[in-house]
Structures are given as C-alpha cells and as structure tokens.
Amino acid sequence: MPSRFEAYLRHAQHYLQIAEETETIYLQGGENVFGALKSFDAEFVHLKAGQRWATANWNNSEDAVRLCSDYSNSAAYLLHLRLHPYELIGWLEVAINATQKLGTRKREGSHLGHLGNAYYLLGNMYQAIEFYKRALVIAQSIEDTPGELAQLGNLGNAQLNLGNTQEAINYYEHILAIYRHVSDKRSEGLTLGNLGNVHISRGDWRKALPYCQHALEIAREIGDLHGEWIRLGALGNVYLHIGQVHQAMEHYLRGLEIARRLGDQRGVSATHNSMGDAYFALGDLHRAIDCYEQSLALDRDLGDKLGEGMNLNKLGNIYRNLGQIHQAISYYEQALEISVAVGDRSEQAADLGNLGNAYLNLGAVQKAIEHYEQALVISREIGEKPDEGIELGNLGVAFSQLGDYARALDLYNQALDIANEISDRKVAANHLLNLSLTYEKMDRQGQALECARLALAIYEAIESPYTEYARKQAEKLFANKNRSTRILQR
Template sequence: MKKTLTPLMIFGVIWLAVVAVSWFSFPGWRESPGGIWTLLGLSAVGVLAFLKGGMDYLKSFKDLTKPDEPKPELPKGNQMGNVTQTGNGTNIVVQEGNVTIHEAPKPEKPFSSFHQLPQPPADFSGREQLIAELLKDFESHKGATISGLTGMGGIGKTALGLVVAHKIAKDYPDAQIFLDLKGTTTPLSALEIARHVILSFEPTADLRALDENNFQAPYQSVLHGKKTLLFFDNARSAEQIAPLRPPETCTMLVTSRWTFSVPGLQPRRVDVLGEEEAKSFLLELCPRVDAHAASLAKACAYLPLALRIAGSFLQVNGDWAIEKYLSQLNDRKKRLETLKQSKTEAELTAEPDLIATFELSYNALTEENRKRWRALGVFPASFAANAAQAMWELGEEDTAKALGLLRRYSLLDYDENASRYGLHDLLADYALEQMNAEEEQDARLKHATHYKEVMSEADKLYLEGGDKFLQGLKLFDQEWEHIRIAQAWLAERIETSETIAELAMLYPVASVYCLGLRLAPRQRIQWLTSALDAAQKLNRKDFIGAHLGNLGIAYRNLGDARKAIEFHEQYLAIAREIGDRRGEGSVLGNLGAAYADLGDARKAIEFYEQNLAIAREIGDRRGEGTALGNLGAAYADLGDARKAIEFYEQALLIDREIGDRRGEGAALGNLGAAYADLGDARKAIEFYEQALLILREIGDRRGEGNALGNLGNAYFSLGDARKAIEFHEQYLAIAREIGDRLGEGTALGNLGIAYRNLGDARKAIEFHEQALLIDREIGDRRGEGTALGNLGLAYAALGDARKAIEFYEQRIAIAREIGDRRGEDAALGNLGSAYFNLKEFTKAVNFYLQQLTIVREIGDKSGEGNAYWGIAICKKQSGDVEDAVKYFENALQIFKAIESPSAVQIQKLLDELR
C-alpha cells in the first residue's frame, strides 16, 4: 500500500490545528458574542473532513482485504490491472499482487487578485496642491489612514483617487484592493465589501456562514500583518465604511458624493479645477482650442467631466468652429444638452453621461427636498442661509437641516470662511431644467423679494455710520450679483404681472444710498427707466414723480444738465398736481443744482429760494438747511464768498440744532471752501479738519474722502504740493476701497495737478489719463471735459502748446455739447493762455474776450477778473501799454470787491507799468 492516509484526513488534521492556533492567538475572537459558535462551526468542518477521509481509507482497505473473486482474463495489452475508484476520485490499482493508490489530480490553484487598481486617465492633469495634501496625509498619519474625497458628480474624484493610489501603492506591496461600492445605485453592504476583500486574499474560502454579525473577524484576519491599500470608490454612507476600518498596517481611500463622518476619516473636498488647470487640461485634450481655452473652460464651469467631453468633441470633430461651439455652451438653457450630444458624437463610451450623473444624486432625494433644491437653481451666486430660508418659507432650524442634507448629497457647496452656500453652475442649469415655468417664476419672485429686503437692510446700515457704514456697503457688494440678476428679471417682465411690476418699481428706491455709490450713472438710468415704466403701468403718481426726479439727478451726474432739467420739470408738475409739498421743494432744489451746473448761478438762486420757502412753510428743518447750503454754493459760484459764508453759517446752525451730523460736516466743508476762495487757506484748513473729524465719527467714508481732497487743495494753495499729495493719495485710497469711481477720478485729477506744479508734468499726464479713462467709463461728461483740460495744462507745462490746444478744443466741444458754461469759460481761458505762449496775442485776446462774455452772463466775478487779467497781459506783451493798464485796472477793481488775493499781484503789475 503506497498511501495509508487520504488527502481529506490530512486536510482535517491541518484545519483543526489552524482553528486551535487562531482561537488562542486572537483574543477578540474569543471575547466576541459569536466567537464560540464560530469555533464550533470551524472545528466541525475539520472533524467532518477527517472522518470522511477515514471512511474512504477504511473502504479502500476493506476492498483490498476481500477474498479474490474469479475475474475474466484481461485482454492482452491491458497493463493497468484491477482498478477501483473511490468516492473522491482516487484510483486504487491492483496489478500483479501490488496495490497502488493514485490520488485524483489537484485542481489548479484559484486566481488571487492582489493588485486591482485601474490605471488613472492617461490625460489626467492638475490637482497638484490637493495631491500633495493627500500624500502628506498618508505620510504623516499614525495608524491606519482613512482619507475621504467628496464632491459632486463629474468632479473627478475617482481619477484623482487613482492618481494618489498609484503614487502610494509601493508603500502597500501586499495588495491594492479596488471596489466600486455602488453608492449611487444599489449600495453594497459592509458584509459584501468584506466578502470581496477576503476572497481577494483567499479565493477558495468558504464564506457561506459569513453574516453581518461575524464578518469582522475573518476580514481583520486576512488583513492582519499585511500592508494593503483599500480603495473604496463611490461610497454611500458611514454604514458601509465604519465597520471596515483596517489594521494599522493598512490604509483606506474612499470617494463619495455624500458627506458623512467616520472615526479617523480625514475628509477632503474636491472642487472644480482652477482656471489654469482647466485650460491645461483642455489644451492636452485638444491643442487647437488654444486662444479659446479660457472661454471654453468657463463655459464648462471648470468641471472635469464637462471639460473632457468638450475637449474630446472638438478634437474628434476638427471641422467644428470653436466659436460656434462656445456659443452653444454659453446658452445656459441648452448647455447640458450640448454636452450630452458632444459625448455621443465624440464616442466617449467609457465616460459617464453628465446629466445621468446629476440624476443619480437628484433622484436619491425625497420629492419635497427635490423641490427645495430645484428652487435654489435661480440663485446666480453663493448665498446666505437666510436666502434659502426665505425661498423655502421655513424656520431657521428646518432650513439648516435641509441645507445640511443637500450638502451631504454633494448637491450644494459650502464655504466655511464666508458662511455661504452655492450650486455649481452646471447643477444650477440642471435644477432649472427640472422646473416648469410656473415653479420657476414663483422661485424668482421669492428671490427678488428677498434681495429687495437685503438692499433696504444695507441702506439702513449705511445710514447708521461708523462701522455700520462699511457693513452696509459690504452686505450690498456681497449680494450684488443677486440684486443685479433679480432687477434684470423683473425689468423684462413688467407687463406680465402687477406683482412683478410693483417689485420693479420699488427696486431703485430700496437702497438709494448704496445704489448711488455703486451704480454708474448710465446703469442707474436703466434701473430708473424700468422702474418708471412699472410705476406708470400701476398708475402710481408718487413713484412716477420720484423716479423722474431721480432720473434728473442721474443725468446731471452724467453732466447732461439740460436733460436733467427736463425730468425735474416733469416731476415738479406731478408733485404740484398731487399736492406733494416736500417733493415739490426737493425738486426745486434739484432744478437749482442743474442750472448751477450750466453755470447759471442766478437762475439756480431763484430755485433755491423757492425750495427754502417751501421747507420753512412745512417745517422741514433738514430741507431748510440743504436749501441754505445750496444758496451758499450759488453765491460762491458768483464769486461772492462773503455772501456764501452767511448762508453756510445759517445751514450749520440748523444742522447742529437738529443733530444732523452729516449735514454739519457738509456745512463745515463748504465754509472751508469759501475761505479758500477768499485766499485764507489756513482758515479753510481749520474748517476742513473739523469736517473730517465728524465724517470719520459717523463713518461717512465718501465724505471723508472729499474732506481729505479739500485739505489737499488747501495745502496746494499754500504752496505745499508734497503735503497736498499726501492728502490726495489718502482720498484715492478711500475712493478705491469703497468703489467710488467718481471720487477716484477726482483724486487722480488732483494728484495730476499737484505733480504738475512740482514740475513733474509727465507724471501729471499719467494721473490725468487714468482720470480720463474712469470718466469715460462711468459716462461723466463733465469730468471727461475737466480731465481733457488738465491734460492740456500738463502738455503746456512741457512746452507743447500745440498739443495743449488739441486738448482744450476737445474740452470746449464737450462743454458746449452739455451746456457747461463754466467749463466753456475755463477752456476759453486756457486757449487764450496757450496762444499767448505761442506769441499769437491777437488770437489769445479773442479767446479771453469770449471768456469775458460768458463769465459776465453767468455772474462769475472771479472769472471776469481773470479774463481782464489775461487780456491785459496780451496787450502788455504786444506793446499796447495803454490798453493793458485799462484792463489791469478793471481786474483790480473786481478782485478788490470780492476780496481776492489776486488783487495784490495785479497792483504790482500796474505799478510796473505806471
């Protein structure tokens, strides 16, 4: 007998030995509730194997010891002898008295898969920083590392995970296990995941007895002492991952759309690609996109899956014009469908469908939460929790729960630093596609209503001053994209609904102060025009009048005083018709300001006096103070600084009486300007500094900037250009901080003037060119004219009189176009000076005479004195001393009457000629 024991007996003995060793080696097994039962079950397997082997052996032995029975003679050539086959396939051969046991052939060892990682996409690019952070996590963490990548569908979690997994695979040489946990369809259970891991190591393991209560012991056993990387892709919940925490020698990488918490899990949020990363990815996919890469990346919202589809489509379809494709992608209503068609035509069969990717997360929600999520599609930018609360009409706690749920489903992003939520652009497109027209209109109405209230809150904070001033502007700026989109949507649908018309009517007046600072005049005109249409549809005469008046102010800010007057006159008629005395007084004041801009100070005074009378009649002390300040400014324009001071002082008294700190600051600033006109720069500085203190106290940053600019001008008049520059630079910094483009242009112009007077005309030109760009950008025609005039002065300082004349002529053209008589006066005087420098005295005198006519018409005494002065110098240089003396005397008489410091210089010139 060659064999005395069967393989089954051997297997049984070995099995029982392994079970015994395992029982004493793993205390956790002995102490677990099902440990004893597992021991008995596994021992039974060994005993049964041993018994079965023994029975086979006995049967074989019995067969061998039976008396020989007569057998037919074997044919010749049969060398096998007598063959008996046992139940397990073993053959027992008796030949010539010898017995040989032939064991059945062993089956080939089942295939074991230790290295399961798929290759990452060959064209993977970008994510360097996130990859470095993940690698650092794996290197620095003590014990088993569990790193989690979460993010929306199509963001590239799996591809990123594979890149990282291959980089660390060398540190886990025993095995790299990869498994799709099917989180978006039919999630695998922890038991099913454990089964996959065990079978990867032990393909022949009998797991029929494995269940939810006992899988952890064999799972931990197969991983014990092994350096294994477990990559679980597309997880659904903590219930899948928590029971599978591996031994310390192993590591785990998990990807999921859903956010969940597992002890030891280090989460990493995978966001869209940065612009440069997205461009590089596209160029790798399709080099011909080149100059269009940035636009194409933006149209794909920087989502890796969308970028891959678009780039691959354009690479495969070389005859497609990129501009045409971009146009299709930029149509948000068709973007998702365009990408779907592109995927099909590019034959990207291995890539998931983008819409289907979104549907998997969306369909996992309840219908109630689907509706809530769809409504968020109307938000064009990130939003605060209270915006969702207003949209859903829920309490604060319920809103927080719903937002948290959507975050966990990766259908909503959250910026912890800003405490704001947001939808990816393509998800927002998908959300909008799921809504019908009625549902979308309802959502957009709620959106517009909420942000009207936000505007009101911003203005309220603005008016409180101090830190609240900047808080108000910050709130407005933060929500500007929502405000802009909501207003545009309302403006397009005024005729469709009275509810929409009413909201459109209210939008421009919801945040008068913030809008006044943030909206360029032309934008403001668009808003007000829409609001006026809405008010007319609703026949709301009070709002019709208010919007007409505000349109007048907007056109005045554009430098179009004549257009402003048209609107103010319409408002005046309505205010008188409906008996709105306060509105009537206000619009009379605005008419005065428009005529002042035209250089007609006397006409302005007529309107200001009517405004003052109404304010006193209705007891409007604030309006009375404003009217008195305006009267002071008009007399200052006439060159009567003393009269101006009288009005400014009355305004100051009222402002202090009613506690109007903002008005008090304005009055002090006006007094400073009046004393500056009188040549008393020191006195002017005193008033400007008082104004500055108040404006800083109340947090009026715009007013603070103006006060700093006035201080700069005062020090400039004292000959201290360097000190002036310090103040103008502070003014510029504030204007840029608060987004005051008009103030920024003014500060740049002042800096240019200061540098010109320091002898640095080239630097002056740089500042004036910047100011000109801003004035043209915001549509400030008066400011544009001023910048052109300043450029002329700078070139004149360089000795380039011809170039200077070009700029002066452009300035005079604008002044005449918009009816700016004061600007025309300044341009004519500058032209006279330029031709004087060219020694063309006759031409110069002609321009000074034109200037003289204008200043007499508008009652500008200071300007009249300057015109006489210019003529006198020309006469002197041309040798006409008699006429020169006559014009110098005229100038001297005027300057003495208005107490101008120029009188001293004229007197010296006269003394030289006599």
C-alpha cells in the same frame, strides 16, 4: 405650509419693513444715525436679495411688482449712502417700471427725481435734468407740492453745475421762502447750502460764508450728520479760498471724523481730496500728494471713476507745479482715458485742457493749442459755458506766447463775455488781467490800465489772492502813463 414662492415673498416683505424702520430711525438724527447704519449694514445683504427676488418675479405677482417700487423708496437716504450710483440706477429703473404698471404717479415722480440724483452724482447733468423735469411734470399734475419743491431744488442744483447761476438762484430763493413758511428745517438747510454753493461758484466766497454757516447750524440742530459733513466741507472750501487755511483744515478734519463714523467711504475720499487742496494751498505738496493718493485708492476700491479721474488730475497739477511736467502729463492722460471710457464729455474737455496747460509749460505751444481747441469743441457741443470760457482764455495765453496779440485779445474778450454772462466775477477778473498784460505788450497803455483797474476792483471785492498782483500791474501802468505825460509836456 407656505409654498416656496410665498416664503420668498414673506422674506422680501420682512426686510422691506426693516428698511423702512431703519430709515425712520436714521432720519431722527444724532446718535440714532449710527445705530440705524449698523442695523442697515447688518441686513443689507438680505435687502439686496429681496430686491433681486422681486425683480426676478416681476411677471408672477402684483405683490412682487409693488415690492420693486417699495424697495427703492423704503430707505432712500440710506440707499444713497450705500449703493454706488450705477447700482442705484438699476434699482430705480425697475422701480419706475413698477410704478407705471401699478399706476402710482406720485411714487413714479419720486423715483424719477432719485434717478436724476444718481445721474447728477455721475456728472451727467443733462440726463439728470431730463428726469427732474419728468418728475416735476408729474408733481404739478397731481398737485404734489413737496414733490414739486424737491424737483425745483434739484433743477437748481443741475443748473448751478452747468454754470447757470442766476437760474439756480431763482429756483433756490423761490423754494426757500416756502420751506421757511412751512417750517421744513431739513429742506431749508439744504437750500441755504445750495445758495452758498452758488456764491462759491461765482467766486463770492465772503457772500457764501453766512449761507454755509446757517446751513451747518440747521444740520446740527436737527441731528443730520450727513448734512453736517456736507456743510463742513463747503465751509472748509470757503475758508480755504479766503486764505484761512488752518480754519479750513479744522472743518475738513471734523468732516473726516463724521464720514468715518458714518462708514461713508465716498465721504472719506472726498474729505481727503479737500485736505489735499488745503495742504496744496499751504505749500506742503508732499502731504497734499499723500491725501490725493489716499483718496485715489479709495475711489478705485469703490469703482468711483469720476473721483478717480479728479484725483489723477489733482496729482497732475501738483507734479506740474513741481516742474515734473512729464509725470503730470502721465496723470492727465490716465484721467482722460477714464473720462473717455465713461463718456463724461465735460470731464474729457477738462482733461484735454490740463494736457494743454502741461504742453504749454513744455514750450510745445502748437500742441497745447491743439488740446485747447479739442476741449473748446467739446465744451461748445455740450453747452458748458464755464468750460468754454476757460478754454478760450487758455487759447488766448497760447496765442499771446506766439506773439499773436490780436488773436489773443479776441479770445480773451470772448472769454470775458462768457464770464460776465454767467456772473463769474473771479474768472472775469482773470480775463481782464490777461487783457491788461496783452494791451501792455502792444503798447496800448491806456486800455491796459483800464483793464487792470477793473480787474483790481473785482479782486478786492472778492478778496482774491491775485489782488496784490493786479494792484502792482495797475500802479506800474499808471506810473508809465504819468512818465509818458511828463515827456510829452517837455
């Protein structure tokens, strides 16, 4: 008769095998996904028990140490779907210690990459990059080419999130060529989607469209339903920003159907959030509020603080749009409390910026400036170039309202330099338009016209909804210039 220890060991090994088999079925794609998820969910409580037992018996058996590593690797995709990032971090930290004890370098690198992904989901890009780089060093040292490519892709994702778009493109294009050469369709689709995300972040929505469409085709071809959900959301966002809102909504609704079938509550929440954006664009603010509130409720149930903060901010934006500024401030302050509590300094800066916008709407310009300056300090401290540019632009608006046009010009030019540095054309055009309006107030019509024309050229190229406004500004300034010329000729 086996001892109590042996019985628990066999139990843990049995459910490890089930996890591995279930992951294999899940990766076959298509309808297999739903059967795999159903089986995984039915056994999840036993899987967790096995992992806890292995962790508790770390010092008693090498078999337990091996299990600590194997559990986090056995069903990496399914664990990503079912574990909250904080819980996943706990599993992975144990797994990394196990691989170091066992001397299994390849597995250690894999766990480090997954740990980076968990921090990425939490919005901690610098922590994510640290783990990706450690994983990359291991992959290169043991000549693990698939592992090296995976970490290069992860580093591209993190750099994109930080606004370093050209660096992200360099990573993605390098690995895309290799994935195509070895016919790795899943990784090819993932990388195409990431290249689409780069162009989305730059405001080049038309350029993003074929990348996102191709990525969706591959996800469907290989039966990757979770990947299909991701690509439907990205395509929906593209259609939303090029003004095809109903097309966007079709993609979101299909994505919502998939997320529900997968039992992916985080996916359901994210899709409701995107649908809120679409209703907002349609001017249906009450349905947008309903979507954001559904997403907010799910995020609170899931303990997803980042999602909760994002929904609070979007609700604040709607109420600010409705002119209910004090209600908006209440939502922004709740969001700020969350970002401070979880130590997300990037989101903290964004929340302070939103509060600044609300106070500016109330005419409390000095209070707005205080919030913008706090946000700017944080963005500079953490090296968030896109956010630094946003806060400089916001400060420019505030000082322009105070009539300090020289200070406003300086701030807009600093913001424009950053937008050009990170290749964000949409934001660069916004700053050029603000420069045009400020030069006009200073009666520097020639410089105002030049900036308006530059802004218009960018807006036309990216098909921005601000195109018509910039055109009217340029036409007005051109007419003023001609009128002044005629007066001088008299």
